[in-house]
Amino acid sequence: MTAPNELRLLPWSGPEGKPCYLDTDDKASYMSRLADNIEAVQLGTAAELLEHASDTLDDQDADLEDLHPLARELAGALRDVLRVAVSRGHLLAVSDPHCF
Numbered sequence: 001m002t003a004p005n006e007l008r009l010l011p012w013s014g015p016e017g018k019p020c021y022l023d024t025d026d027k028a029s030y031m032s033r034l035a036d037n038i039e040a041v042q043l044g045t046a047a048e049l050l051e052h053a054s055d056t057l058d059d060q061d062a063d064l065e066d067l068h069p070l071a072r073e074l075a076g077a078l079r080d081v082l083r084v085a086v087s088r089g090h091l092l093a094v095s096d097p098h099c100f
Helices: 030-058 064-095
Strands: 008-013 020-023
Touching: 008 030, 008 064, 020 030, 020 064
Parallel strands: none
Antiparallel strands: 008 020
16 A cells, blocks of 8 residues: 555645645556556646647637637646656656655
8 A cells, every 4th residue: 555645646626726636656557547647648738738829829810709718728738747847746746765
């Protein structure tokens, strides 16, 4: 069983937005692979959204009405990417406590 400080922060939230954690030693388990796949989708979506945002901001004819939904999507993507970064940073610290 995993030590309490080694729980993996999952890339989704539970009820009321509370964080979800995975307690397993098996990095190839179904839930670990599911979390890895969702993180990959979230990072890919963020990269695509960043490209779209750059194009929109470079467009002098962009409508201000386009910016509000874009900002909302960027905020959501940033939240997802931050969660992935926190989770992976924690995993790195647990796997090699001397690297930080």
